[in-house]
Each structure stands twice: as C-alpha cells, then as structure tokens.
Amino acid sequence: MYFIDVILPIPLKQTFTYSVNKDEAAFLKPGMRVAIPFGKSKVYTGIVYQVHDQAPVGYETKSIDHILDDSPIITTVQLKHWEWLANYYMCALGEVIKAALPSAFLLESETIIKLVQTEILDESSLSDDEFLLYEALLHQSSLHINDARNILDRKNIVSVIQKLLDKNIIEVEETVYEQYKPKLKRYIKLASEYTSEEKLRELLDSLNRAPKQREVLMHLFMLSSKSKKPISATVLQKKSQASASTLKALEEKQILEAYFIQHDRVEFSGETSSDIKTLNEAQLVAYNEIKTSFKTQPVVLLHGVTSSGKTEIYVRLIEEVIKTGKQVLYMLPEIALTTQLIVRLQKYFGEKISVYHSKFSVNERVEVWKNVLAQKPKAQIVIGARSSLFLPFKNLGFVVVDEEHEPSFKQFSPSPRYNARDSAVVLAHLHKAKLLMGSATPSLESYHNAKSGKFGLVTLKKRFGNVLMPDIELVDIKEKSRKKQMTGHFSDRLLEEMREVLSNGEQVILFQNRRGFSPVVECTTCGVAPQCPNCDVSLTFHQYKNQLRCHYCGYNMAMMLSCLACGSETLDTKGFGTEQIETELKSLFPNHSIARMDQDTTKGKHAYSKIIEALENEEIDILVGTQMLAKGLDFRNIRLVGVMNADNLLNFPDFRAHERSFQLLQQVSGRAGRTQKRGKVLIQTYNPYHQILKQVSVNDFEGMYKEQLEERYNFKYPPFYRTVKLIFKDKNLARVQKASVWFGQALEIQFKENVLGPEPPPIGRIKNKYIIHLLVKIAKKQSLEKTKKYIENVRRSFNAIKEFSSVQITIDVDNY
Ligand code: ADP
Ligand code: ZN
Numbered sequence: 001m002y003f004i005d006v007i008l009p010i011p012l013k014q015t016f017t018y019s020v021n022k023d024e025a026a027f028l029k030p031g032m033r034v035a036i037p038f039g040k041s042k043v044y045t046g047i048v049y050q051v052h053d054q055a056p057v058g059y060e061t062k063s064i065d066h067i068l069d070d071s072p073i074i075t076t077v078q079l080k081h082w083e084w085l086a087n088y089y090m091c092a093l094g095e096v097i098k099a100a101l102p103s104a105f106l107l108e109s110e111t112i113i114k115l116v117q118t119e120i121l122d123e124s125s126l127s128d129d130e131f132l133l134y135e136a137l138l139h140q141s142s143l144h145i146n147d148a149r150n151i152l153d154r155k156n157i158v159s160v161i162q163k164l165l166d167k168n169i170i171e172v173e174e175t176v177y178e179q180y181k182p183k184l185k186r187y188i189k190l191a192s193e194y195t196s197e198e199k200l201r202e203l204l205d206s207l208n209r210a211p212k213q214r215e216v217l218m219h220l221f222m223l224s225s226k227s228k229k230p231i232s233a234t235v236l237q238k239k240s241q242a243s244a245s246t247l248k249a250l251e252e253k254q255i256l257e258a259y260f261i262q263h264d265r266v267e268f269s270g271e272t273s274s275d276i277k278t279l280n281e282a283q284l285v286a287y288n289e290i291k292t293s294f295k296t297q298p299v300v301l302l303h304g305v306t307s308s309g310k311t312e313i314y315v316r317l318i319e320e321v322i323k324t325g326k327q328v329l330y331m332l333p334e335i336a337l338t339t340q341l342i343v344r345l346q347k348y349f350g351e352k353i354s355v356y357h358s359k360f361s362v363n364e365r366v367e368v369w370k371n372v373l374a375q376k377p378k379a380q381i382v383i384g385a386r387s388s389l390f391l392p393f394k395n396l397g398f399v400v401v402d403e404e405h406e407p408s409f410k411q412f413s414p415s416p417r418y419n420a421r422d423s424a425v426v427l428a429h430l431h432k433a434k435l436l437m438g439s440a441t442p443s444l445e446s447y448h449n450a451k452s453g454k455f456g457l458v459t460l461k462k463r464f465g466n467v468l469m470p471d472i473e474l475v476d477i478k479e480k481s482r483k484k485q486m487t488g489h490f491s492d493r494l495l496e497e498m499r500e501v502l503s504n505g506e507q508v509i510l511f512q513n514r515r516g517f518s519p520v521v522e523c524t525t526c527g528v529a530p531q532c533p534n535c536d537v538s539l540t541f542h543q544y545k546n547q548l549r550c551h552y553c554g555y556n557m558a559m560m561l562s563c564l565a566c567g568s569e570t571l572d573t574k575g576f577g578t579e580q581i582e583t584e585l586k587s588l589f590p591n592h593s594i595a596r597m598d599q600d601t602t603k604g605k606h607a608y609s610k611i612i613e614a615l616e617n618e619e620i621d622i623l624v625g626t627q628m629l630a631k632g633l634d635f636r637n638i639r640l641v642g643v644m645n646a647d648n649l650l651n652f653p654d655f656r657a658h659e660r661s662f663q664l665l666q667q668v669s670g671r672a673g674r675t676q677k678r679g680k681v682l683i684q685t686y687n688p689y690h691q692i693l694k695q696v697s698v699n700d701f702e703g704m705y706k707e708q709l710e711e712r713y714n715f716k717y718p719p720f721y722r723t724v725k726l727i728f729k730d731k732n733l734a735r736v737q738k739a740s741v742w743f744g745q746a747l748e749i750q751f752k753e754n755v756l757g758p759e760p761p762p763i764g765r766i767k768n769k770y771i772i773h774l775l776v777k778i779a780k781k782q783s784l785e786k787t788k789k790y791i792e793n794v795r796r797s798f799n800a801i802k803e804f805s806s807v808q809i810t811i812d813v814d815n816y
C-alpha cells in the first residue's frame with residue numbers, strides 16, 4: 001500500500017492522507033497537484049507533501065481522483081519557506097498555500113469557470129468531454145465546477161477543466177484587470193511648409209489680426225529655441241496663456257501640427273537611453289561598500305536619502321547578477337505605485353522583466369509562475385508586491401526590498417499575516433542569495449539590525465547631482481489662527497509660497513492624512529455627531545456625494561439637513577480631509593488645475609496611473625493627497641510640498657506613531673525639488689516644538705532613531721521585544737470580554753507582566769462585532785518557539801470551551 005500526505009488550501013493545521021497505487025506512488029513527487037475528494041461531495045486541489053507507505057491508524061483512506069501535473073509546480077525550497085511562514089506567523093500551511101498559489105492552480109468545487117474563446121477553430125483538438133463542457137458554456141455564461149461534473153457525469157472533472165484552461169479556452173472567474181497602456185502625450189510643432197524663414201515671416205504677418213494665435217506661435221519659437229526637446233501642447237498653452245480653442249484654430253488652419261509620443265520615450269530621447277547610467281562618486285563608494293559587505297553579510301541595508309540614486313545602484317547590482325544567469329526579485333510595497341519604476345527598469349533590462357501582482361488576472365499570474373519555474377529569460381527579473389515572494393524561484397541570486405520601512409509589506413488580513421520584508425530575508429537565506437534593503441527612512445527594526453551588526457549598513461547622504469535637500473519650514477498654525485492669518489486651513493505662509501511657485505509654472509503637492517471632506521459632523525447645539533450603526537466611529541462627510549460614510553464598513557447615508565438628535569440646523573464640520581482641502585483650493589486658486597489622490601479617487605482600474613501621468617504631463621498644478629503621495633515617486637517639476645496638519649499623524653495611538661510620522665513627513669518632503677532648484681516644504685502644525693517635527697525639519701534621522709529606540713527599550717517594544725497580538729471578535733460584548741479575560745489570565749500565568757490588555761482598540765466595534773486586543777511581549781532571550789507553543793496550547797483549551805465557540809481569534813505575529 002502506498003499513501004500520500006496532501007496539503008489542502010484550507011485553514012486546518014494537519015495534512016490529509018490518501019491512498020495511491022504503486023505507479024502513482026512512483027510518479028508523484030512533493031509539490032505536484034492532485035485532485036482529491038473531500039467530505040461528501042467536495043473536490044479540492046491538494047499539494048503532495050510526501051509519498052510514503054505508512055497506513056494511517058484509525059481511518060480508511062480514500063483514493064485520489066487523479067494527478068494534475070507532470071512535474072512539481074512547487075519547489076522543495078518553496079515548501080520549506082512556506083512551512084517556516086506557517087510556523088512563524090502561527091497559521092496553517094494550507095492558508096499559506098492559498099495565499100501563495102494563483103487561484104487557477106487551486107480548482108475546487110466552488111470555482112466558477114467561463115469561456116475565453118467563443119469560437120474554436122479546430123474542434124477536433126478537443127476531447128469529447130472537453131467539447132461537451134465547451135458547448136455547455138456557450139449556453140450559459142459561467143459554471144460551477146460541481147455543475148460541470150453533473151454535465152459530464154464523471155468524477156474526473158478537474159483534469160478536463162485543467163486541459164481547457166491550458167488550451168486557453170476557459171478561465172476561472174475573477175475580476176480581470178486590463179493591462180495598463182500608458183497614455184500618449186500630445187506635442188505641437190510647426191507645419192513643415194512654414195519652416196523656412198521667409199514663409200514664417202509671411203505667416204506672422206498674416207496673423208496680425210489674430211493676436212492670440214500670434215502669441216502662441218511666438219512662444220512656440222521661444223520654447224524651441226531653448227531646447228531641442230519636443231514641446232507639449234499643455235506646456236505651450238500654459239506658457240502662452242492661450243485657450244485650447246486658440247491652439248485648435250491654429251491646427252485647423254494647418255499651421256500647427258499635433259503629434260503623439262509615449263511620455264517616457266520622450267524623456268530619454270537623445271540620451272543613451274538604454275545604457276545603464278554611470279554611477280557618480282558617492283554612488284560608486286556605496287556600491288563598493290555593498291559589495292564588500294556582501295562578502296560577509298547576507299543582508300545589507302542601504303540608507304540613502306530621497307533622490308540619492310539608490311535605484312541606479314540596485315540596477316548595477318541586478319545587472320551583475322543576471323549576467324551570472326541567476327534570478328532576481330525586486331520587491332516593492334505596492335505595485336500600484338510602481339508604474340514609474342517599471343518603465344525605468346524596462347528601459348535597462350527590457351524583455352527580462354516580469355511583473356507579478358495580485359491585481360493581475362489569473363492567467364497572467366499563472367504565466368509568470370510558469371516562466372519563473374522554467375527559469376525563462378523573460379522572468380529573470382521579477383518586480384512585484386509582497387505576493388511575489390511566493391514564486392517558484394529555482395536559482396534566486398539577489399533580492400531587493402525597496403522602501404523596506406513601508407508598513408504595507410505586512411499583510412494584515414487575511415492570514416497569513418506575514419511581513420514580506422522579513423520573509424524575504426528567510427527566502428534569500430534558503431537560496432543562499434544576497435538581499436539588499438533600501439530606504440531613505442529605514443524602519444527602527446532594520447536600522448537596529450544594521451547597527452548591531454546583524455545586517456551590513458551602507459549610507460548615502462547626498463542627493464544625486466548635488467541637488468539640495470528641500471528646505472523645511474514649520475508653520476505654527478495656532479499662532480497663525482490667533483493672529484487671524486489663516487484662510488480656511490491655509491496659513492498665509494503656505495499661500496504665499498504656493499502663489500510664487502504656481503506663477504513660475506511649477507507644481508505643488510499638498511499632503512493631508514485623511515480622506516473625505518471632514519471626519520466629523522457635529523451639532524453645535526447638542527454636540528451629537530452621527531455615528532456608524534455598525535462600527536464605533538463617527539461618520540465622515542463626503543461633499544462630492546453629499547453623503548455621510550463609514551470608512552470601516554462602507555455604511556452610508558445622505559447628509560442630513562438638521563441634527564437627528566435635536567433638530568437644530570446648526571451643523572458644523574470639524575477636522576478636515578483631502579476633499580475639503582480640494583474644495584478650499586478651488587476657490588483660492590480658481591485658475592489652476594487641481595486634483596486629488598486618495599483611496600476614493602484611485603478606486604478605478606487605472607485611476608492611480610492616470611493621476612500620476614497627468615501630474616507628469618503637467619496637466620495638474622496642485623495635487624492634494626493622502627500618504628499615497630509619499631511613496632517613491634520621482635517628479636521633475638514639484639517645487640513645493642505642503643503638509644496641511646502634522647498633528648493628527650503624531651497623535652495616533654500606536655507605539656510606532658512617531659517613527660511613522662518621521663518617515664511619512666520625510667518621504668513627502670522628498671517629493672520636492674528633485675532638480676537643481678531647491679525644493680521647499682512647509683509643515684503646518686499646532687505644535688512646532690514637537691521633537692519629531694524638529695528632527696524632520698533638519699533631516700536628523702540619527703537623532704530620531706536614538707530617541708525612539710530609547711522609548712522602545714523603556715516600554716519593551718520592538719526591536720527589543722517581539723510582539724504577538726491576539727484579536728478577539730464577537731457580536732456579543734459581554735462574551736468577547738469574558739473570553740479575552742479568560743485567555744489573558746491563562747497567558748499571564750506564563751508571561752506575567754508581559755501581557756497587555758485585554759483592551760478594546762481605539763475603534764472597538766467594526767461591522768457589528770466587538771473587538772478586544774491582548775498583546776504578548778516576548779523578550780529577545782525568551783524562546784520564541786516555546787512561547788508560541790504555549791499560546792497554541794492555550795488556544796486549544798480555549799477552543800474546547802463551548803461558551804466561547806462563537807468568538808473569533810486572530811493571531812498577529814510582529815503586528816503593525
Ligand atoms: P532614490 O531611489 O534614491 O530616491 P533615484 O534612483 O530615483 O533616487 O534617483 C534620483 C534621480 O537621479 C533620478 O531621476 C535618476 O534618474 C537620477 N540619477 C540617479 N543616479 C544617476 C546617475 N548615476 N546618472 C544619472 N542620473 C542619475
Ligand atoms: Zn443637535
């Protein structure tokens with residue numbers, strides 16, 4: 001008798017044993033997929049974990065339906081890595097598998113399939129069963145796999161579906177995101193028949209009675225005499241202060257011609273575009289230090305201020321690694337923010353780059369997966385967000401974790417709640433690959449690791465091209481309010497600087513940490529603020545839709561005309577968000593184009609890229625946004641960055657709040673003045689003497705690091721202690737309280753004063769469920785293994801208590 005242990009993509013800790021025959025046992029290897037029956041009528045795709053001949057005790061094994069792969073689609077290194085993840089982040093291996101594999105690999109009874117091709121050229125290429133399914137799908141738009149099984153009246157359905165998938169006739173249903181095509185930028189030139197001086201003079205004379213059109217032409221000449229670069233329609237219109245219709249009239253007369261080029265091609269036209277840039281002296285020093293460090297250290301942290309040219313250093317290192325034939329993984333916190341980077345890297349490495357991201361369609365992801373597995377040249381460099389960590393690398397040589405400080409490297413929900421940066425360190429170790437972390441504002445954890453010798457540390461203090469760090473000024477808005485020097489949320493200083501920058505045709509970015517119009521609507525008569533019925537938060541006013549909305553559950557209602565509690569009509573809006581700033585801007589700067597970037601305006605498929613592109617093309621003068629603005633964007637023409645209010649960052653109730661504030665403010669500041677002219681940053685605050693703001697204003701990373709580290713030491717937080725957070729949820733408040741007290745007491749027996757809570761978080765109820773937190777702090781010298789085992793044991797006893805059976809527990813290791 002032969003058996004296989006199979007991992008199923010479900011949140012259960014154990015593997016499941018099935019029986020196989022001798023041939024199957026000889027054929028099957030760990031990492032191959034099998035279709036297996038589960039329960040009464042379910043089919044699952046399982047991953048072979050091991051093949052053996054030990055019959056399990058106590059139950060009859062079922063046999064597998066059939067084998068889905070000819071060779072493993074998961075490598076042994078992956079399995080090892082995933083086991084580490086499950087273990088470290090206290091979840092089931094099946095949960096890791098579910099997160100790791102593109103869903104097309106994990107067909108199950110609930111999977112829905114639909115047609116990709118509705119016309120098949122060669123029907124004879126399909127087997128009878130394949131054809132039957134194909135025909136069924138011509139009549140109904142989609143099918144459950146279980147329905148398909150009824151149609152074919154056979155058990156072996158998964159392989160039929162797999163074949164149709166492989167032939168690209170069907171796909172599994174999922175929101176399919178289209179690939180983004182960059183917009184073409186419009187440029188203007190003079191029609192060729194006017195290029196001779198004579199014709200030109202005639203032309204200008206003929207336009208004597210159309211002064212506006214003449215003005216446009218004059219500016220066109222001026223601009224083209226200054227530089228050989230193409231002249232964009234927007235710039236020409238702006239500089240000549242003409243209207244779109246004037247330009248159009250000139251085009252209709254066939255004096256001007258419009259043409260289109262993809263933006264990024266223009267930026268680099270004339271230069272040796274595809275050649276990798278020569279590093280400057282500082283970059284070269286850093287590069288050499290990294291290489292030296294890698295001789296003894298597997299992980300190096302590159303601390304380089306914004307715009308110091310870190311990316312170019314990565315490029316050099318990547319170039320060397322791919323020459324040796326090894327694979328490279330380049331991880332970024334959020335792929336949505338990487339359009340710019342992808343374009344940049346594609347210029348150097350062209351066809352060798354694949355992008356991997358959960359927002360891609362399943363088929364695209366499957367393709368990248370297969371290319372990486374087969375070590376195809378076109379997937380030699382993978383750029384991706386955190387899920388790219390799960391790809392089947394065979395020969396990984398180098399990992400870059402860019403913007404390593406970003407909290408979004410940590411997956412919050414669902415399980416596995418892994419930190420992709422830390423998991424990448426383990427991945428690199430398993431592959432014996434080198435890993436480079438980069439940031440202008442490293443996390444305290446990584447910087448501490450570097451300082452204490454666990455990582456190598458390389459520093460780059462100057463911006464590339466001797467561009468100065470922006471000049472940062474703190475504006476005391478308490479004082480400004482007292483002196484009546486505020487217009488809405490704008491201080492006179494901010495307005496002054498904005499006017500100057502805008503009059504030079506340069507751009508402004510304004511940062512406001514909250515979206516929406518104003519977080520709270522309050523009745524000035526009775527003080528009542530409308531609350532979400534499902535969550536313990538006040539509703540947020542969204543002016544655009546004239547609605548009150550909950551940012552936690554999506555609940556919304558029309559904005560009321562009078563107070564629901566007392567009927568008074570004196571409603572006041574307190575606090576402010578991006579939308580309110582946008583509204584104020586529209587009346588302050590009616591002649592400038594204003595845009596907003598926050599979660600509400602970037603929901604659509606390509607909304608984010610569109611805003612970035614409009615900013616690059618200088619179609620936007622002022623951009624207001626949330627922290628989305630902070631991440632790694634490189635714009636040429638931003639002269640001024642304004643922070644509307646730094647206080648709501650600083651006052652956030654979290655032990656990382658100060659570190660985060662420093663990082664965010666430094667990062668948004670880094671968007672200003674990336675060219676020769678020095679950029680300016682104005683930070684408005686009620687508290688200009690706050691230590692963090694002072695440190696931000698003089699770029700004192702070291703000072704911030706030392707001070708915060710001391711706090712972390714005193715209050716027992718990372719990097720000195722590890723944390724495990726337990727989150728309890730239930731519809732019934734008394735029950736969740738009782739459950740968390742029970743659990744907390746069980747933990748205290750072992751961990752004493754290192755258990756915090758039970759305590760409700762700042763928002764104690766979301767979607768009608770009450771929430772309570774417990775936090776366990778684990779000293780570095782304490783065994784992590786044993787601690788987790790203890791917590792697991794408590795959880796097991798807890799699960800046996802009937803009274804608590806409805807209480808949901810979530811465990812979050814190294815919580816953010
Ligand atoms: P960082 O990643 O540190 O923020 P970047 O790599 O984006 O910095 O570099 C900032 C700017 O300087 C980019 O526009 C980049 O093209 C330019 N740059 C950096 N290094 C070089 C170099 N060696 N030669 C030419 N341009 C460079
Ligand atoms: Zn009222």
Ligand code: ZN
Nearest residue numbers: 532535550553
């Ligand atoms: Zn809500």
